[in-house]
Amino acid sequence: MLGVVEVLPQHTGIAAQSDLARLSLKRSNGCIVRLISSKPKVCIIGGGFAGLNAAQQLKSGDYDVTVVDPEPYVEWLPNVHEIISGIKNGEELRLDRRRIVQRLGHRFEQTCATDLNAAAVTLANGKIVSFDACIVSTGGVANYFGVEGVSAHAIGMKSVDDCQRIAKKLRMGSLGHKTTRVAVVGGGIEGVEALGEALRAYRYKPQFEFYMVDNHQKVLSGCAGNLDSQVKSHVRNFSVDFQLGSRVSEVHKEGITLDNGKVVHSDVTIWSGGVAPSSLLYNAQLADGPDQWGEVNYAFQSRHYDNVFVVGDAAKTPKPLSKQAFHAIDMGRFAGQNVARYLSGRRLKKFEASFKPQVVTFGDMDTFMVFDGFSVSSSVLGAAKEAVYTLGLLQLSPPDNPKDFMRSVDLLQKSLRKVYIPAVNPLNLVSKLPKAKFFRR
Numbered sequence: 001m002l003g004v005v006e007v008l009p010q011h012t013g014i015a016a017q018s019d020l021a022r023l024s025l026k027r028s029n030g031c032i033v034r035l036i037s038s039k040p041k042v043c044i045i046g047g048g049f050a051g052l053n054a055a056q057q058l059k060s061g062d063y064d065v066t067v068v069d070p071e072p073y074v075e076w077l078p079n080v081h082e083i084i085s086g087i088k089n090g091e092e093l094r095l096d097r098r099r100i101v102q103r104l105g106h107r108f109e110q111t112c113a114t115d116l117n118a119a120a121v122t123l124a125n126g127k128i129v130s131f132d133a134c135i136v137s138t139g140g141v142a143n144y145f146g147v148e149g150v151s152a153h154a155i156g157m158k159s160v161d162d163c164q165r166i167a168k169k170l171r172m173g174s175l176g177h178k179t180t181r182v183a184v185v186g187g188g189i190e191g192v193e194a195l196g197e198a199l200r201a202y203r204y205k206p207q208f209e210f211y212m213v214d215n216h217q218k219v220l221s222g223c224a225g226n227l228d229s230q231v232k233s234h235v236r237n238f239s240v241d242f243q244l245g246s247r248v249s250e251v252h253k254e255g256i257t258l259d260n261g262k263v264v265h266s267d268v269t270i271w272s273g274g275v276a277p278s279s280l281l282y283n284a285q286l287a288d289g290p291d292q293w294g295e296v297n298y299a300f301q302s303r304h305y306d307n308v309f310v311v312g313d314a315a316k317t318p319k320p321l322s323k324q325a326f327h328a329i330d331m332g333r334f335a336g337q338n339v340a341r342y343l344s345g346r347r348l349k350k351f352e353a354s355f356k357p358q359v360v361t362f363g364d365m366d367t368f369m370v371f372d373g374f375s376v377s378s379s380v381l382g383a384a385k386e387a388v389y390t391l392g393l394l395q396l397s398p399p400d401n402p403k404d405f406m407r408s409v410d411l412l413q414k415s416l417r418k419v420y421i422p423a424v425n426p427l428n429l430v431s432k433l434p435k436a437k438f439f440r441r
């Protein structure tokens with residue numbers, strides 16, 4: 001948005017770099033015509049955890065902010081696996097992204113960013129969004145590790161849609177007597193959570209067989225404590241087979257072929273192989289290779305452009321951070337504040353990551369709280385994950401009208417009925433509390 005127009009003599013010098021970014025210069029009759037934006041322009045690419053938290057820091061009265069994202073909904077991914085068992089149906093994990101952005105007084109472009117340089121973002125809808133500062137928070141895409149057949153024959157776990165597809169297939173399987181083999185590829189946090197939900201709903205159904213495949217020798221190998229044996233002890237009496245220590249070489253209609261030649265037959269293959277960078281990072285030269293994340297300094301400034309900040313899962317920070325929502329939220333807020341400092345010529349602050357334990361649920365059988373160096377397990381901890389979800393949604397989109405308020409009350413009631421009460425009711429505590437355990441690395 002162009003506000004003031006000034007005509008300056010040709011010798012005029014422009015000092016501060018932040019000024020430079022805000023100016024649009026044109027030569028006219030031997031003079032420089034300076035077009036000053038009334039508010040500094042900020043473009044945020046990706047309206048997920050990091051992007052929306054950055055947007056909240058930039059007041060619409062002070063900044064002209066555009067948020068770009070192709071997806072209409074913000075999805076609360078940390079609880080998305082609960083769709084598999086039917087504990088959540090998916091709609092309660094979604095918020096209208098346009099509404100959140102517009103309530104902040106910002107502009108929403110529902111499309112993909114395809115490229116950017118130091119001054120503007122190119123959008124897939126043909127528009128160009130110029131900026132003084134840009135925040136890139138594109139998260140990640142499912143990582144197939146180049147394995148053939150994944151996109152055709154497996155279902156990822158990156159969205160509500162994905163998990164609704166898995167839930168539907170399992171529900172169909174439960175209606176007949178034919179054996180339904182469910183294979184989860186990836187024994188990390190998301191894979192274990194997916195298996196837990198499938199078991200929550202179907203472990204007593206005799207037609208179901210479950211498989212977990214991972215190239216590591218243990219499941220949850222990245223978590224402190226030997227949680228592998230704890231997970232396996234819960235499923236000892238059910239039809240669960242662990243195929244560990246081998247890579248998947250191909251996914252096909254009938255199942256999975258491992259690099260040791262073994263075939264795991266599967267009717268529903270769930271792919272939970274982690275995340276890879278969005279192609280935008282490499283296209284825009286924010287990353288050094290197509291499989292690299294956007295390298296930044298401690299202030300989240302890209303190595304390539306001073307006025308482009310990369311945050312959340314998309315960022316490769318000087319001190320590696322796990323790709324988790326709580327880091328993305330903190331990074332987004334911090335980047336929003338640093339962008340404001342950058343645009344007013346102030347010194348940028350250095351980010352110090354705060355540590356928060358990660359909560360990993362294993363259906364209704366257990367919940368692990370993973371710290372740095374040890375883990376604690378107890379089924380009552382499931383209530384902690386639910387609390388983060390209910391409070392997180394309220395923080396992203398606080399109710400501002402009676403309809404919204406009723407939706408929030410409804411979500412809270414569902415959480416109470418399906419998660420809090422089953423997790424912490426006194427009768428359950430009698431049987432569950434003694435099971436609380438401590439695992440050292």
Ligand SMILES: Cc1cc2nc3c(=O)[nH]c(=O)nc-3n(C[C@H](O)[C@H](O)[C@H](O)COP(=O)(O)OP(=O)(O)OC[C@H]3O[C@@H](n4cnc5c(N)ncnc54)[C@H](O)[C@@H]3O)c2cc1C
Pocket residue numbers: 045046047048049050051068069070071077078079080081111112113114137138139140157158159190278280311312313314323324325326327328358359
């Ligand atoms: C199944 C699952 C379970 C998880 N469980 C947990 C958990 O229990 N605890 C936890 O802390 N974390 C968990 N995570 C990780 C957490 O969800 C991520 O760390 C977090 O979402 C990262 O936030 P972000 O803002 O960086 O990216 P995202 O939330 O992924 O947002 C990125 C946004 O960018 C948009 N985008 C991408 N490319 C473009 C483009 N070119 N142009 C415009 N927009 C674009 C996308 O549409 C998306 O909306 C889980 C993730 C998954 C998939």
